[in-house]
Amino acid sequence: MALLQWKDRYSVGIAAVDHEHKELIALINRLYDEWKQGSSRSLVEDFFGDLYKGISAHFALEERFMRERGYDQLTAHKNDHERLLDEIRDIMDDFADEKQTTSSLAGRLEAWFSRHFEMHDARLHQRLGAHPH
Numbered sequence: 391m392a393l394l395q396w397k398d399r400y401s402v403g404i405a406a407v408d409h410e411h412k413e414l415i416a417l418i419n420r421l422y423d424e425w426k427q428g429s430s431r432s433l434v435e436d437f438f439g440d441l442y443k444g445i446s447a448h449f450a451l452e453e454r455f456m457r458e459r460g461y462d463q464l465t466a467h468k469n470d471h472e473r474l475l476d477e478i479r480d481i482m483d484d485f486a487d488e489k490q491t492t493s494s495l496a497g498r499l500e501a502w503f504s505r506h507f508e509m510h511d512a513r514l515h516q517r518l519g520a521h522p523h
């Protein structure tokens with residue numbers, strides 16, 4: 391069973407953007423599966439690295455797009471990105487310290503993701519359309 395499920399209310403109304411968001415959710419699910427299966431710590435750390443890179447790259451793309459287009463809520467949107475990256479770094483630290491459990495992973499990520507997609511990304515893409523790839 392996947393950790394996070396895509397929900398229709400996450401949709402920003404643009405298939406290409408939804409596709410990217412689904413890929414981020416898939417990265418989290420892949421990481422969770424490896425971790426839950428008891429894969430080696432170094433393998434799970436590699437998956438964390440991939441997840442962090444994938445999310446950072448997606449955020450960087452959005453932020454460049456907002457800057458180029460003079461988006462009015464760039465700061466608030468970017469701050470929310472920073473919060474999620476902090477959260478993922480915290481989860482990685484807790485994993486390294488053996489304090490993070492798989493069962494609390496969903497709670498730590500899902501609330502953030504759903505809120506960010508529904509509030510920030512939906513507004514951004516309703517105003518400006520799709521960002522270039």
Ligand SMILES: [Fe+2]
Nearest residue numbers: 411448452511
């Ligand atoms: Fe996004």
Ligand SMILES: [Fe+2]
Nearest residue numbers: 452467510511
């Ligand atoms: Fe965003």
